[in-house]
Amino acid sequence: MFCPQxxxxxxxxxxxxxxxxTTLVQPANEPAPERQPVPEQPVTPAEPVRIVDLTRADAGVSPGLKWGVIAASVVxxxxxxxxxxxxxxxxESxxxxxxxKTWFFVGLGIIVFYLSLGTEQY
Structure with a gap:
């Protein structure tokens, strides 16, 4: 179909x-296109919602991250x-x-330690 404008x-x-x-006018002798029926698809059940229990042990911090932050805190x-x-x-847990608290106090302790190394004693 060509645009008249x-x-x-x-x-x-x-x-x-x-x-x-521009609004196109359908010619009287040309029927509007028919909609194709959509084939039915089987309904599959949705995945169950997983509720996270924050009191469980796996809701915490991985051991690798714990020690990695402590090691980074030294430098x-x-x-x-x-x-x-x-x-x-x-x-959250x-x-x-x-x-x-451990990371905070380790970092604070390292700063105090570094400051004590830099002071001269007379």
Whole structure:
């Protein structure tokens, strides 16, 4: 079907011109395209919703992350303090709260240790 306004060709059965937006009139001798029936598909049940229990042991922090942050705190104590405050303030479980406090105090302890190395004693 051609647009009467701009002359561009459009899909058969289009209501508007794809180029200029003019309303297209269906010719009287050309029937509107029929909709094809959609074949029925079997209904599959949805996946069950998994409820997370925050009191379980696996709701905590992995051992690798625990030791990794502590090791990073030795070189960059601000990592331990930052991660510790983050986990301390956003604790979702008692284990995460304890881990956050540990990281915070390890980072703070490392800073105090580094500062004590830098002071001169007379």
């Amino acid at each position: 701009c002359g561009k060709e459009n899909e058969a059965g289009a209501r508007f011109c794809g180029h200029c937006g 960059f104590p601000i990592v331990g303090i930052g991660m510790g405050l983050y986990y301390w303030m956003r604790a 008692p284990e995460k709260l304890a881990t956050g």
